[in-house]
Amino acid sequence: MSIDLSNLRQKFRERDYKLTPQRQIVLQVFIDNQDKHLSAEDVHNIVRQQSNDIGLATVYRTLELLSELDVLQKMDFGDGRSRYEINETSTPHHHHHLICLACGKVIEFEDDLMDELENVIAKNSNFTIVDHQVKFYGYCQECRKKRED
Ligand SMILES: [Zn+2]
Ligand SMILES: [Zn+2]
Ligand SMILES: [Zn+2]
Structure with a gap:
């Protein structure tokens, strides 16, 4: 998946928003973790590990803005936290998700029937x-093994 930063800047400009350093740091987290589905707390933790000082409230606001601008896709996997991932604009549409009810792992799949x-x-x-969006709930391979033991 390729992220086009100039395209993103354009999205910000069109809506009269600036791609501030803080917003860029939050965005970079998603560019570095493209296979993950991150909550605001996850993003905050990663940002802190990089010793960047951005408050959780700012992270929340930035995530809201980024999903409003269609840069991020906001998702709800039923665990009470919103998760976000980069919106793929290169493909006709989004992949889908398998959610493990035991460990909360989110697995992506491309098959589209x-x-x-x-x-x-x-x-x-x-x-x-x-x-459309498709979510399947069940048990991942590791959790299924554990249940059988
Ligand atoms: Zn699992
Ligand atoms: Zn995904
Ligand atoms: Zn589909």
């Missing part, structure tokens, strides 16, 4: 579908 289903639902409901 939804197109046909979308067509059926669109037809039956007379509704134009432009996107």
Whole structure:
């Protein structure tokens, strides 16, 4: 996945926001952790490990702004915390997620069998579908092993 920083700057400019150093630091966390789904607390911890001093409240506000600008995708995996990841604009649409109910791990999968289903639902409901999100809940390989032991 490639992140186009000039494209991001453009997004900020269009909406009259500046890509301030703090916002850039938060964004960099997501660029460095592209396979992760980070909460505000996760981002705050990573930023602190890099000895950058950004308060949790600022992290929250920055994440809200970045998702408003469609730079980040905000997700809810049902554990009471919002998680964020970089919005992939290069692909036609987002990958989907498997969520482990035991350890909370989030696994991404690319298989998309939804197109046909979308067509059926669109037809039956007379509704134009432009996107979808899919979450499957269950148990990851490690947790399944533990349960069998
Ligand atoms: Zn698990
Ligand atoms: Zn993801
Ligand atoms: Zn899909």
